[in-house]
Amino acid sequence: MNQIGEVSKRLxxxxxxxRYYEKIGLLPHVARNPSGARVYDDNDESRLRFIxxxxxxxxxxxxxxxxxxxxxxxxxxxxxxxxxxxxxxxxIEDHLEELTTLRNELRLLINLCVNAERGCPIIEDLEQAxxxxx
Amino acid sequence: xxxxxxxxxxxxxxxxxxxxxxLQLKRIIEDIGNGRxxxxxxxxxxxxxxxxxxxxxxxxxxxxxxxxxxTSWPGAxxxxxxxxxxxx
Numbered sequence: 001m002n003q004i005g006e007v008s009k010r011l012x013x014x015x016x017x018x019r020y021y022e023k024i025g026l027l028p029h030v031a032r033n034p035s036g037a038r039v040y041d042d043n044d045e046s047r048l049r050f051i052x053x054x055x056x057x058x059x060x061x062x063x064x065x066x067x068x069x070x071x072x073x074x075x076x077x078x079x080x081x082x083x084x085x086x087x088x089x090x091x092i093e094d095h096l097e098e099l100t101t102l103r104n105e106l107r108l109l110i111n112l113c114v115n116a117e118r119g120c121p122i123i124e125d126l127e128q129a130x131x132x133x134x
Numbered sequence: 135x136x137x138x139x140x141x142x143x144x145x146x147x148x149x150x151x152x153x154x155x156x157l158q159l160k161r162i163i164e165d166i167g168n169g170r171x172x173x174x175x176x177x178x179x180x181x182x183x184x185x186x187x188x189x190x191x192x193x194x195x196x197x198x199x200x201x202x203x204x205t206s207w208p209g210a211x212x213x214x215x216x217x218x219x220x221x222x
Contacts, residue, residue, distance in 0.1 A: 101187075108192065112146045
């Protein structure tokens, strides 16, 4: 169990943001210690990481709220929430495809630089290989 | 009608040494003869979208009929054998 300051530092979320998420219901039922200070357990931190990942995908807080409903009770969620989850999944898969293409392009460009900077290992092979002439 | 195939060599535009691969490839194609193999060299980063779509991650890479077959120089004998297999 960790207090708000530790969680804020670890996740890179401000204390105000943590309190706000609790206020709007994204992070309900945060426990309190005898002094009244918030204490977050592993489930709370897992939920916060989920919120962060969804926000990076530019999902709105309202959408994230619905996805959290799905996360909490996937078998009994409303049809519209299930539909939203499917749409968001499709968005993520498109995004992954775009990222993969970009990654592959950058990887290729890096390899082109490497070829130019250092010796080309294939040259030794070419210089040694028979010509293959009949 | 005899089978023809197209070979595409993806090379680095800045890598003068890759020209040796190109020359070696041309010699192999000339040996095979009868115009059965056509070849074009793609000097990256030209046509990079095409290269990435094919799966090229490094140079030299060799595609045959639009399919990436070698992701590095395979050696003259192996390349020749592969081209002849594709022609048969």
